[in-house]
Each structure stands twice: as structure tokens, then as C-alpha cells.
Amino acid sequence: MSKSILVIGGTGFVGAHAARFLANQGHQVFIFDPQAPGPKVKWLLDPFGDKVQYLKGSITDLSALLHAIKAHAVEQIVNTSAITDVEVLVNQPITAHQVMVGGHLNVMEAARLLPIERVVNTSSIAVYAPKQYEPMDEKHPVLLPTEAPTIASYSSWKLAIESSGLFYHAYHGVDCIFLRLSAVYGFGMNYPLYVKPFVEDSLRGRPVRFDTGGDMKRDYTYIDDVALGVSLALQAPPDLPSRIFNITLGGPMTSAGRLAQAVRELIPGADLEIKAGLSEFESRDVKNRGTLSIERAEKELGYSPRFGLREGLEAYIQQQKEYMEYQRANEGQGS
Numbered sequence: 001m002s003k004s005i006l007v008i009g010g011t012g013f014v015g016a017h018a019a020r021f022l023a024n025q026g027h028q029v030f031i032f033d034p035q036a037p038g039p040k041v042k043w044l045l046d047p048f049g050d051k052v053q054y055l056k057g058s059i060t061d062l063s064a065l066l067h068a069i070k071a072h073a074v075e076q077i078v079n080t081s082a083i084t085d086v087e088v089l090v091n092q093p094i095t096a097h098q099v100m101v102g103g104h105l106n107v108m109e110a111a112r113l114l115p116i117e118r119v120v121n122t123s124s125i126a127v128y129a130p131k132q133y134e135p136m137d138e139k140h141p142v143l144l145p146t147e148a149p150t151i152a153s154y155s156s157w158k159l160a161i162e163s164s165g166l167f168y169h170a171y172h173g174v175d176c177i178f179l180r181l182s183a184v185y186g187f188g189m190n191y192p193l194y195v196k197p198f199v200e201d202s203l204r205g206r207p208v209r210f211d212t213g214g215d216m217k218r219d220y221t222y223i224d225d226v227a228l229g230v231s232l233a234l235q236a237p238p239d240l241p242s243r244i245f246n247i248t249l250g251g252p253m254t255s256a257g258r259l260a261q262a263v264r265e266l267i268p269g270a271d272l273e274i275k276a277g278l279s280e281f282e283s284r285d286v287k288n289r290g291t292l293s294i295e296r297a298e299k300e301l302g303y304s305p306r307f308g309l310r311e312g313l314e315a316y317i318q319q320q321k322e323y324m325e326y327q328r329a330n331e332g333q334g335s
Helices: 013-024 039-051 062-071 086-091 093-113 152-172 195-203 223-235 256-266 280-288 295-301 309-329
Strands: 004-008 028-033 052-056 076-079 118-124 176-181 208-210 244-246 272-274
Touching: 004 013, 004 062, 013 028, 013 039, 013 052, 013 076, 013 223, 028 039, 028 062, 039 052, 039 309, 062 093, 076 093, 076 223, 086 093, 086 152, 093 118, 093 152, 118 152, 118 223, 152 176, 176 223, 195 208, 195 256, 195 309, 223 295, 223 309, 244 295, 256 272, 256 309
Parallel strands: 004 028, 004 076, 028 052, 076 118, 118 176, 176 244, 208 272
Antiparallel strands: none
């Protein structure tokens, strides 16, 4: 059955792909964001015409959010908004809190006051404390008395979002779900994770060099699997046993060095070099990364990732090629 769905942060990477996936399923999608869609997002969403509509508004403005929900008879909400700028996360934590936590509370209040069926929030494995066991499941500790958050205030505010959401669920009956994501990659990604320069610079014939980072391991998750997870979470029955799920590839992690080799195999002539070791930031980040369990999502949501690393890279490369061809064909036309 078609739904009216509001995707907050819908001009961002995860939000735009979630909107595209949901529109392709026949839903009416409204993307709510202070920033208008950029060229890549426009290209991604144009095939769906009026099935995806842009609404200018900020998650920090409760009245604007309420108006958008009421004006478009929104039934479900997907909240993908976040601050990912490390400079802001480290040195302007109050600004990050206003957007991430304050904005989230606006969404929870809107869902409490209006007839919203479900809210799906994108969270992060950054909430996990340094690895205590593997595979790391949703019961893994998120706080330790001896360790600071791994990714600055981002980890703290994502954890606050989950905790406050569970409060709204328990005390006000707000039907909300939280999806913990890991190293999401694909067309339109912003945070590089080594994947973006490996793929996009190689397709442009540019050499790529990193003096460190080859040993950094992540659970790289292709964006379409994240969008699938969002869709399944929206469709899941109201009596779900759990409210927090890992939505990742699962299984063994991949090092940046292995990632570089995979791109070399898929893009002939790719000139990539990444040396062993970890950067200062990665030395902190790596502590909370381990093999992730997706058993809970498989059992309760019916989630099963469709893209292994090679398949995800192939899809990313193909989409990036198509966009580059579109750019060349529209040079001089403002594209």
C-alpha cells in the first residue's frame, strides 16, 4: 500500500537514496531539508517526477515540521539528518546537539502529537563502546567508565537520540526504530572512507595516494542495502520485539588496502597506492570496530544484504559512470 513518507535530510546521501528506493516502491515521498537538492541528488531523483517532492525546512523548526506533516498528510517519517563535519563535531558540539538531538526531539514531539504510524531513524555503530566481544550485536556496551566517545560528539548525540527515542516509545507510544549503519558508500557519498577517492578519481584518470590508512578495517555497507533496511523497518509489524538494529553487510570487515585492490580489479588502469598503518583519528576510531552481527535484523525485519563488497563497488562505479556521461552530455546547460 502506498504511503505518504517524509524523509528528513532527504537531500543528503543516505536520505536521497532512501527517498529514491521508497519512490520506486510506489510511495509518495517528501524530502524535508534546508538545502535544496544538488546536481547529483536531482539526477538521482528526476526519474521519479512528482513522486518525490522537495520541501524547504529545518528539523530544528518544530512549527515548520508540523506544517509539512499536516499539509501533506504524512503517515511515516524517515529521519536521516545529522552533522558529519568533524570540525563542528569536535569544536562546536552545541551546534551539533541543536541539529541532531534538538531536531530529533522535534520529530518525536511531532510523532507524539500527530497520527504518525512510524518513525525510522538512521543511527550509527559509532554509539558502540570500544569492542568488548565479536560479533558486536545490539546488546554490546555503548558506554565504558574508562573511554571517551569514539567519534567526538557524533557518538554522544547518536546515543542520545536512541535513548530519548526509546523514552518516547515507552512513555508516549511513539512507534520508532533506530538503524545502526556502518561505513555506507555509493554514488553521491560525501564522507570519503577511502572509497570515494578510489572510485571517483580513478574513473577520472587521476592517481590516488595515501601515506597511511591501509590497515583500517570497516564493515563497508552499500547504500542500496541501507535503503532496503529503511524500507523494511517502515513495513515491519507494530509489535516488534526490538527497536534497534544493525543494518550493515555483516561478516568479516574489509581493510582499506583490500578495498584498493578490489577497485584496481574493477577499474582498469586505476593508479592507487595506500600505505599500511593508521592515522591519528583512525587509531581512535578503530577501537569500536569489529565484526557486526545482523542476526536481529534478519530475524525481525527480514533484512538480508544484497550487495557484497564487489557487487556494491560495481554498482557504485556504474552509477558514477552514468552520471559522468550525463554531465558531459549537458556541459554548458547548467548541469
